[in-house]
Amino acid sequence: MSASKKCPHCGQWSGWQQNPTDRCEHCQGLLDPGAFDRQQAQVARQAEEKKHFTVDFIQINHNDPPFTKFYKSIGLGFQLAFVSIVSFILWLLALLAG
Numbered sequence: 736m737s738a739s740k741k742c743p744h745c746g747q748w749s750g751w752q753q754n755p756t757d758r759c760e761h762c763q764g765l766l767d768p769g770a771f772d773r774q775q776a777q778v779a780r781q782a783e784e785k786k787h788f789t790v791d792f793i794q795i796n797h798n799d800p801p802f803t804k805f806y807k808s809i810g811l812g813f814q815l816a817f818v819s820i821v822s823f824i825l826w827l828l829a830l831l832a833g
Contacts, residue, residue, distance in 0.1 A: 740766045790818060 740751035744764035751757050755770040765771050793811045795804055 742766060743768065792815075 738751045739748045740757075741748055742759040742762060742764055744768075745759060745762040747759065747761040747767060749757075749760040751766055755765075755767055755774045757766045758764065759766055763829060771786045792814055793807050795811065799807065
């Protein structure tokens with residue numbers, strides 16, 4: 736099934752695959768600039784959310800001294816326990832809320 740859309744820039748009709756990146760066959764302008772802007776904003780928002788909602792655990796390097804590795808593994812254990820408990824509580828609240 737083919738569709739066509741009138742270009743908002745030149746006013747000519749062009750084939751349209753309903754993608755935000757579809758361009759006019761005559762002037763090469765975007766056929767749906769609003770959808771393109773929304774898509775770009777969504778990509779930027781997802782990248783921002785990914786940056787904010789990541790958990791940075793302690794990294795244990797293979798070239799650390801044994802003393803440092805020991806204390807880093809204790810700290811990593813506490814981090815994992817904390818994240819596990821908080822995740823369980825959130826899951827339980829979501830389960831009880833329905």
